Each structure stands twice: as C-alpha cells, then as structure tokens.
Amino acid sequence: MQVDVVVVGGGAMGSAAAWQLARAGRSVVLLEQFEAGHHIGASHGATRNFNTAYAEADYLDLLAESKTLWDELAAEHGAPLLDMVGLANHGNVPKLELIRDAHQERGIESYFIPADEAANRWRGMNFATDVLFVPGSGRIRSADALVALRQSAEAHGAVFKYSTPVRDIRIDGAETVVVVTEETEYTATRVVVTAGAWTTKVLNGLAKLPALVVTQEQPAHFTPTDNTLVWPSFNHNPDPDPNNELYEYWFSPVYGMLTPGEGVKAGWHGVGPVMDPDERTFEPIPQQLEALVRYAEEWLPGVDPSTAVPISCTYTTTPNEDFVLDRFGPLVVGAGFSGHGFKFTPAIGRVLKDIVDGGVAPERFLADR
Numbered sequence: 001m002q003v004d005v006v007v008v009g010g011g012a013m014g015s016a017a018a019w020q021l022a023r024a025g026r027s028v029v030l031l032e033q034f035e036a037g038h039h040i041g042a043s044h045g046a047t048r049n050f051n052t053a054y055a056e057a058d059y060l061d062l063l064a065e066s067k068t069l070w071d072e073l074a075a076e077h078g079a080p081l082l083d084m085v086g087l088a089n090h091g092n093v094p095k096l097e098l099i100r101d102a103h104q105e106r107g108i109e110s111y112f113i114p115a116d117e118a119a120n121r122w123r124g125m126n127f128a129t130d131v132l133f134v135p136g137s138g139r140i141r142s143a144d145a146l147v148a149l150r151q152s153a154e155a156h157g158a159v160f161k162y163s164t165p166v167r168d169i170r171i172d173g174a175e176t177v178v179v180v181t182e183e184t185e186y187t188a189t190r191v192v193v194t195a196g197a198w199t200t201k202v203l204n205g206l207a208k209l210p211a212l213v214v215t216q217e218q219p220a221h222f223t224p225t226d227n228t229l230v231w232p233s234f235n236h237n238p239d240p241d242p243n244n245e246l247y248e249y250w251f252s253p254v255y256g257m258l259t260p261g262e263g264v265k266a267g268w269h270g271v272g273p274v275m276d277p278d279e280r281t282f283e284p285i286p287q288q289l290e291a292l293v294r295y296a297e298e299w300l301p302g303v304d305p306s307t308a309v310p311i312s313c314t315y316t317t318t319p320n321e322d323f324v325l326d327r328f329g330p331l332v333v334g335a336g337f338s339g340h341g342f343k344f345t346p347a348i349g350r351v352l353k354d355i356v357d358g359g360v361a362p363e364r365f366l367a368d369r
Contacts, residue, residue: 003027005356006179007192008166008202011043012342013334014194015149016349022156029186033165041196042314047259048142048342049233050082052134053089055102058364062347069346077148087137091237096132110134124229124302139233139257177330190356194334197277197314207328209367212336215315216275218284219267222296222303229302231258264303270315270339277314284310315339325351325361332356
C-alpha cells in the first residue's frame, strides 16, 4: 500500500504528528501496536501539567506555540483541553529566579509569593521557600487531548490502525521506506517513529540516537480532605533530608496537580526502576511509594496520605532530558521526552511535520549535537 507518511506509535506525539501532517494535506497511516486508549505506555491518564516554568528559549518557544495549538485543537474538538489553574513552583529559588527572568524578557506573567502567603492562599500545601506562581499555566486534559488529536487527524484524512504492531522497517532509498505489519506492507516517502519506550526496539539500529533509558514511574493519587480547597498545579524541589532513610528520593523534584474525580496526583520525577517495557510489573516499588506517602504527610496537608492509589507509566529519558527530533534519511524520529514532553505535544507534532517536509528542528533537539 502506497502512502505519503507512516507514523509508528499512536500515543500523544504520534497522534499530533498525524494531525499536523494530515491537515497539511499528506496521506497518513498511523500504526499503534496496542488497542486505543491503552494504559501500557506514557500517554494515558486524565491530566498532565501545562507547566511553563522553563528558562530555555527553545522550550519557551515551543510552549508559546503549544498554547496556541492546544486552543486550536480544542476549537476543532468543541471542548476545552486546558484548565488554566496556574502553577506554583517552590524550592531551589535560584533556579526559579532564572525562570522568572526569562519570563520577564518574554512578557510571560510570573511572580514570587512569600511562603506564608502561599500557604494561606493554597491551604492544601506547605511551603518552605518563596513560590514562583505562573498564572498562565495549569493542567491539560490529556485523555481528552488524545481523543481530540485522533478525531481531528481522521477528519483531515489520516487513518489510525490500532492493535497493529510493526514487524520491520526497511529503508529502500533516500525517498522510500517500507513498513511491514503482519497483514500489510506500507511503502512511503517518510516514516515517523514516535514509539515511546519501544523506540529502540522499533528502530533496531536504523538511527543513531543518544541513550534512551526506559523507567517505570510510579506517581499516586491522594484523596483531598476538603473539597473546597483550591489547588494549583505544582512543581517542588525539596531539600534532601539526610536523616530520612528514604533519602535517595528527596534528591528528585515532585510534580502534581488536582485530577478532578481522582484526587491530587503527586509523583517523583524520574526515579523509577529501569525496565524493559515488555516486561513491566506495573507494581510500585514499596520504598518509593512510602517516600511519596511521607512527602504527602509533610507537604500536602490537604490530602489524606493513607489513600494513596499508585499509578504506573513509563519515562523514556535522554542523558540531558532534552528531546530528540531528527531525521535519518527517510526516517524521522521523535523520542526521549524524558517525562516532561506532554505539554509540548501539538508543537512537537508540527516540528515532526516540518522535518518530514525537509526542515530541521532546533539544534538542542538533534540526535548528534
């Protein structure tokens, strides 16, 4: 079967690439190895942070574009995809000052709030430092976003095929690539691989990428003790406590947000065990969960720590946590989103579309930089 572009991987990034390519007039087939709406990778779940607390120009550029594109997608979908509840950042104030300076240069609203004032404003949280609050942040309705991306892509002619693992990718020239499934061979001028934790397996040596480390991450939902509390999304860099036997986890940032109907989600960033995505246990590491419960006891007085309901997802992380958005002949790769990619989804789809069309991503995102 002949097609302009085959997209391998139907999570957020692959769906966004298919959306952008289809609305640009390309014929697109997306192949996803699991069923629609599965919980096996990195894109499932009801919410993600829309976090604009970055100081790097490349990420701030993508964030500005993403906000515009999320709103465009929501208009097509007919329902909102962003809840702009704001985002409270605390701990590591020198880093937050750099972010605030970068925001000021770009006219992004953000400002510091003293810890006691922040605790009075958000009674479900404790603070030990000044808080950098970004009103133009919040959360993404991520499950709704996946549906919206698919529906909009299909409305522009893309074909999504689920439960269709890719068995082989053959590069037959600078402008020809063959993608093999159990039922069909697709011949295309470009293939976009956005396979998340399975990227290395799918590529099978076809592209030289930085090391991609797959981990099973284990956040949890906690039940609020008072449904009248106001919750911003949040990021926290707690100071390590050497007297805590769970000390290792306190080196890592914590992120979180209220997920309506499920509770307050909180999780360590990038501390899960390294794991083959096809051999996951989906069971939390007891010490890691215990450390998260203790974090809730100390820093989230608005939740009941005993109600922790663990969640399982994957991170696919590069050595520097920068994404890989690059081309290798007719092969285009979007990978290594390192646990902070979802907010950028629609803009990453646009970047991947531009690479298909002969463009180049910013240098930060090239595989060999």
